[in-house]
Amino acid sequence: MFIGAGLWLYMVGMYFEVYDATNQDVPYSHITGHVEEKYVQETLRGFKENLTEFFKGRDSLSSNIAFVVFMSHQCKMIFNQSSIINSLKEEAFDIAVIDASNPCTFLFMEKIGKPFIAFFPTYSANAGQVGIPSPLSYVPFLGTRLPDQMDFFQRVQNVLGFIVYHMVVEEKISSMFNDVIEENFPEGPRPSLSELYKKAELWIYNSDFAIDFPRPLLPHVIYVGGLLSEAPMHVSPELEDFISESGEAGFIIVALGSIVTSYPVIEFVQEMNGGLAKISQKVIWKYQQSDWPKEVKLAPNVKLMDWIPQNDLLGHPKVRLLVTHGGMNSLQQAMYHGVPVLGIPLFADQHDNLVRVKAKKFGTFIQPDRVKAELLADTIKHIIDDKSYKATAMHMSLILRSQPFPPDQQILRWVEHIIQVGGASHLHPSSYQQPWYQQYLLDVILFLLLCVTVTCYLTVKVLKILITLLCSVRKEKTH
Missing domain, CATH: 3.40.50 (Rossmann fold)
Incomplete structure (x- = not known):
């Protein structure tokens, strides 16, 4: 680069x-x-x-x-x-x-x-x-x-x-x-x-x-x-075998950055795992396997990986959805490959990024404190079943790929x-x-307001004088 x-x-x-x-x-x-x-x-x-x-x-x-x-x-x-x-x-x-x-x-x-x-x-x-x-x-x-x-x-x-x-x-x-x-x-x-x-x-x-x-x-x-987005390469035989088990349902990717695995919040991981267990798709979850909470039994359709070839997986024909924290690079890779998005924003620009995803209608988001197994599963099913999300994602892919x-x-x-x-x-x-007041034309606005104020003041003064003169003339005529 x-x-x-x-x-x-x-x-x-x-x-x-x-x-x-x-x-x-x-x-x-x-x-x-x-x-x-x-x-x-x-x-x-x-x-x-x-x-x-x-x-x-x-x-x-x-x-x-x-x-x-x-x-x-x-x-x-x-x-x-x-x-x-x-x-x-x-x-x-x-x-x-x-x-x-x-x-x-x-x-x-x-x-x-x-x-x-x-x-x-x-x-x-x-x-x-x-x-x-x-x-x-x-x-x-x-x-x-x-x-x-x-x-x-x-x-x-x-x-x-x-x-x-x-x-x-x-x-x-x-x-x-x-x-x-x-x-x-x-x-x-x-x-x-x-x-x-x-x-x-x-x-x-x-x-x-x-x-x-x-x-x-x-x-x-x-x-x-789109700097990190490119044509996909073939994934490893291990991943390909796991994906092939999904049949027509396909698979989803879960990549929430390094935060969740570095400092796992047990309740959040339990709800995520419970929600993923309720869907028909296979799940490839980027998660440090050694840090997986021992008290949580991994869902049978989920495969944990310390690192995933995210760009290549997003370009796979059987991918159905990306579950992401809302980092800009992940969103752009999803757009490039025409994959809908479900976001779970945590901090910094992630909330605003996912507002844009929802406004553009190629995905939606759930606030982290609202992530419950049932809601997560229902939202995943909704995005996959509603073909408008996929259609929008494909159109955004066309926009991104056809740049001059x-x-x-x-x-x-x-x-x-x-x-x-x-x-x-x-x-x-x-x-x-320019100083800030010139950029916002505050000096010009102040000057124009002053001109209008002075003009109004002088106009009123002149009118008062004219009215006084007219009144005095009428009085003299009356006498």
Whole structure:
């Protein structure tokens, strides 16, 4: 995916790769930062505490902010490893590609002073930070879990969500990195995260309008959904034998990410297992077998696997459904192969992703606290039996497959373009240099209101004077 002209850096958290397109024998080298064990244990403990809330359907704002706290701690550790910073400063790479979901990557690129491209792992949930126009009448704001067709009260909710985020949440997140900024950048014009977000030469989003709601974008913003989707390969004989036992009923895939297996919630696993036992399809469930709860007897139609070839299974002619946590890559693979979806969202973008799935009508979702054996089985049967879900999924597959350029080619061509012309300033809007009140035309509105007010005031004054004169003239005539 990242092979192109010149030398460039790919950065995710504490992990760095330097790619050299001119050297085909050794295309890249790795640089890995050191993470303190104490930090790792604190992160895992905090995640486990939040996980219990996720399975109760409580993906709260505070739990998401807690993840940003972990990122800020990690950021301090990165900046304390001066050898990494110095070595990357000396690398003659042309451009960097960074994980834009972590604010620290922007500070890091400012520190080493190299141009960069921001890669965001899902839809444009951070549109406000990037300056992407977001009309609140039809663009649902991050975390509101609203569709694009909103009634009056939903639009009120959307506006309130927008106001609260920008007045409270965004400021709180930025403040978590103040220590890093003060310690590592000289006094004077210290960078702010809001400025650094707009320094990206290009914004790449791992999404596609086949699943996302239509919305305006900027010239340096591109959607490249479907990066991990490709033509399927043959599955192993072991899997093929298991699938063949399903007959015409076919099989379903259950892949809920690594969370459920890392910190299994027994009640949730019991209900899932009980529901899967009630359906006629075979089930391939991605689940760490060694972590399966001993007190739960595995359903006879279920096969557990530590790892599954998800893309290949989704392309199998006998697949009927994907049960997923709602990660963007899984949803795009399901779309690519025309497979309906049943989602069980836990946190982050998963809820909003699955709202889009339901709105597009190629699947639905159940909140994790409502997952009961009977409901799960009934919902699976409904999606499989109602052929409209499959028809919609196939149409979405057509949309995704018939794009003018494959997503990896889009990235490659854009990166080469930016390297060749020395940046993408020609694509950046002038709004990046405007204060917020000018962008929203508040100064113009205030000026026009003032003009109208003064005009009305003068008009009333003149009318009063004229009326007074007329009255005095009448009085004189009367006398």
